[in-house]
Each structure stands twice: as structure tokens, then as C-alpha cells.
Amino acid sequence: MPTSSTPLQKLGFLTIGTFDGDDPGPGMEALLAEIELGEQLGLDSAWLRHRHLQHGVSSPVAVMAAASQRTSRIELGTAVTPLAWENPLRLAEDLATVDVLSGGRVNPGVSVGQPMHWDDVRAALYPDTADAEDFGYERVLRLVRHLRGDPASSFSGVRGIEVFSDRVQPHSPGLHERVWYGASSLASARWAGEQGLNLLTSSVVKADGPGSFAELQRAHVETFRAHHPLGDAARVSQGLVVIPTDTATPAQREKYAAYAASRLPRTASPQGPARLLFAPDVVGTSEQIAEQLYAHPAFQLVTEVAFALPFSFEHDDYVQILTDMATRLGPALGWQPG
Known part of the structure; x- marks a missing residue:
């Protein structure tokens, strides 16, 4: 069994919450059940990936609001919300509201850049x-x-019978310190560090230098911390696609292996004009996965992870993966359930 002098402190998962476009209710209910299961298993966090105009979570804040009333401890995050689709003032109101409802469990993860398929959506957006x-x-x-509570209006006071605040209401102290930036390049990792944000790393990086995916991701983490006021104490969460198979059925193992194999070619070299480099999916027993992670240059620098669930599996698959993640893989990484 692999060992590490620094045990994993926080173990979470990331999902896009797929559903049937003609009947979305069952898929959304399954997503909430998976978040509830994560809490029951002692996982530290559940993260939602934004999927606009797709059959996935288009409104993570609304889902987090629902999940906040069905859970009491697990942290709820977005990984990530593309701010090009958002008005920051209105989003701040929504996030603060859900943070209050959840008892301070919201972790807003965000990114910037022009919206995907910009020419197709700009007229509507x-x-x-x-x-x-x-x-x-x-x-x-x-x-x-x-989120910090800086003035959003030049007026505060009473007009008639109404009382107005000059800052976002409700105000949720500490929420601004839980903002994460989803950086995919060395420059964005440095900027996030300079701003004192938290850093989300994923299974995709921009190949803006030499080296493998893992080496590039490690460079991003090192650059982020080198420019962060907290230095090596600055929070970084790593998100790779990780699929433990300890209690999987033979049919599930075959499906998982085929899924990873179908996505492997894109990891060989940078893809597209943006030169995106993808990480291979990590599939195997918890012991095998732990060995791979301990050898991963970027994983060696983090104490928090939010492993991504595959996008196209069934609810029963996610139950098996989450259960193995919490009861087998987590302990193999030195993690203890919350």
C-alpha cells in the first residue's frame, strides 16, 4: 500500500448532473440523491459543473439551494461558473442567499473568457x-x-417605508474568502495567486510550456502559491477523472475501461487552437489509483481534491464510484471522513 507523509485532508466530487431533455426531473432528483449520499459517506464537498444549453446543470446555484435543504454538512461548490454568462452583482445576491441557507457551505468557483459558441448565443445573451x-x-x-460587502449603490437609508442597503443582501461574512478561480494556464494561475483567491485545477490545462500534463499542472500550482499572500498555505484543489473499481461489477469494469480508452487519444498531444492538454482518466482499484496519484507531480502538492465523475454513466454507477471513493480510495490516501 502506498504511503505519504501528508494525508489527504479534503475529498470531494464533481458532477455535471446529466438528465433526459424530455424528462429532466429524474436526472435532477438523482443528482440530489448523489449529493446526499456524498454527505452520508463523509465526503467533504460536492461540486457542480456549469452546462449552458446542454442536458446538464445550467443553474448550479439553484441546485445548491435545493441540496442545502437536504444536507447539513457537505460543502457545495461550482467548478466552474463561467462569468461571461453572469451579472456579478446578481450572482453575488444568489450566492450569498444560498450561503446563508446552507450555513456557510458555498464555494463559488468561477472562470472568465468569452462564452462558448459566442457567435451563436450573443444575440440571446x-x-x-x-x-x-x-x-x-x-x-x-x-x-x-x-461578496465582500463593498458598496454596490451610492444610496443607503430609508425612503418612505422601505429600508435600502448599499451592499449586497443578505451579506454572508467569509463567503468572499471561499471564491475559487478555475485556472487552466500559467498566467491565470499567477493572477489568481496575486488576487489571493483559491485555485481549482482540473483535468485540462493549456500547453503553455514543455512537459507532460502532470508537470504543467504542478507548475501552475507552484506559480499560484509563489504569488499568493499565503504562500504554500494557499488552498488548491485538484480535479481529475478518477474511477475506483473495487466493488464494481464485471460489466461496470468493462464499461469504465472502455470509457477511459475512448478518451485516451486526446491526451497524447495538445488539442485545438487553444492547445488544450487533457489528463488521462485514472481507473483501477483504490490501491492502484493511490499509487498513481502519489507519483503524480501535481497531486504531491495538494491536500484537497474534487474528483470528477464521468459524464455519461448511470446513477447506480455513481453510487458505486462514490462509495468506493469514500470507503476505499480515501483511506488509501490517508483521508478520514468528515
């Missing part, structure tokens, strides 16, 4: 202001300022 919108880092800073 920003019919009058598309050319004036700023999709850069300032959008993140606006969100942080609103």
Missing part, C-alpha cells in the same frame, strides 16, 4: 451590449467585491 461586454478578470473582482 447580450442583444444590445455584446460588443461592450468585458469578459476579463475584472468580472471576477467585481464578484469578490460584492
Whole structure:
């Protein structure tokens, strides 16, 4: 069994919450059941990946609100919300509301950049202001300022019988310190560190230097911490696709192996104009996975993970994976359930 001098402190999972476009209810109910299961298993966090105009979670904040009323301990996050689709002031109100409802368990993960399929959605998303919108880092800073409680209005006081605040209401102290940035490049990792944010790393990086996926991801973590006020204490969460098979049926193991094999070719070299480099999916027994992770240059620097669930599996598969993750893989990494 592999060993490490630094046990894993936080173990969570990431999902997109797929559903049938003609009957979305059962898929959404299954997603909430999986979050409940994560809490029952002692997992530390459940993260939702944004999927606009797809058969996945388009409104993580709404799902987190529902999950907050069916759980009491597990942290709830977004990984990530593309801020190009959001008004930071309105998003701050929603996030603060759910944070209060959940008892301070929300972890907003965000990213910037032009919306995907911009030419196809710009007329619906920003019919009058598309050319004036700023999709850069300032959008993140606006969100942080609103969550922190900086003035959002030049007026506060009483008008008639109504009382107005100059900051986002409800105000949830500490929420702004739980903002995570989803960085895929060395430059964005450095910027996130300079701003004092937390860092989300995923199974995709931009090949902006030499080396393997793992080596590039490690460089991102090192750069982030080198420019963060907290240095090596700055929080980083790693998100790889990890599929433990300890209690899987033979049919499940075959499906998991085929899934990983079908995605392996894209990991051989950078893909597309953005030169995106994908990490291989990690499939095997918990002991085998732990051995691979302890040898992973980026994993060696983190004490928090949010392993991504495969996108196209069934609810029973997710139950098996989450159960093995919490009862087999977590302990193999030195983790203890919450």
C-alpha cells in the first residue's frame, strides 16, 4: 500500500448532473440523491459543473439551494461558473442567499473568457451590449467585491417605508474568502495567486510550456502559491477523472475501461487552437489509483481534491464510484471522513 507523509485532508466530487431533455426531473432528483449520499459517506464537498444549453446543470446555484435543504454538512461548490454568462452583482445576491441557507457551505468557483459558441448565443445573451461586454478578470473582482460587502449603490437609508442597503443582501461574512478561480494556464494561475483567491485545477490545462500534463499542472500550482499572500498555505484543489473499481461489477469494469480508452487519444498531444492538454482518466482499484496519484507531480502538492465523475454513466454507477471513493480510495490516501 502506498504511503505519504501528508494525508489527504479534503475529498470531494464533481458532477455535471446529466438528465433526459424530455424528462429532466429524474436526472435532477438523482443528482440530489448523489449529493446526499456524498454527505452520508463523509465526503467533504460536492461540486457542480456549469452546462449552458446542454442536458446538464445550467443553474448550479439553484441546485445548491435545493441540496442545502437536504444536507447539513457537505460543502457545495461550482467548478466552474463561467462569468461571461453572469451579472456579478446578481450572482453575488444568489450566492450569498444560498450561503446563508446552507450555513456557510458555498464555494463559488468561477472562470472568465468569452462564452462558448459566442457567435451563436450573443444575440440571446447580450442583444444590445455584446460588443461592450468585458469578459476579463475584472468580472471576477467585481464578484469578490460584492461578496465582500463593498458598496454596490451610492444610496443607503430609508425612503418612505422601505429600508435600502448599499451592499449586497443578505451579506454572508467569509463567503468572499471561499471564491475559487478555475485556472487552466500559467498566467491565470499567477493572477489568481496575486488576487489571493483559491485555485481549482482540473483535468485540462493549456500547453503553455514543455512537459507532460502532470508537470504543467504542478507548475501552475507552484506559480499560484509563489504569488499568493499565503504562500504554500494557499488552498488548491485538484480535479481529475478518477474511477475506483473495487466493488464494481464485471460489466461496470468493462464499461469504465472502455470509457477511459475512448478518451485516451486526446491526451497524447495538445488539442485545438487553444492547445488544450487533457489528463488521462485514472481507473483501477483504490490501491492502484493511490499509487498513481502519489507519483503524480501535481497531486504531491495538494491536500484537497474534487474528483470528477464521468459524464455519461448511470446513477447506480455513481453510487458505486462514490462509495468506493469514500470507503476505499480515501483511506488509501490517508483521508478520514468528515
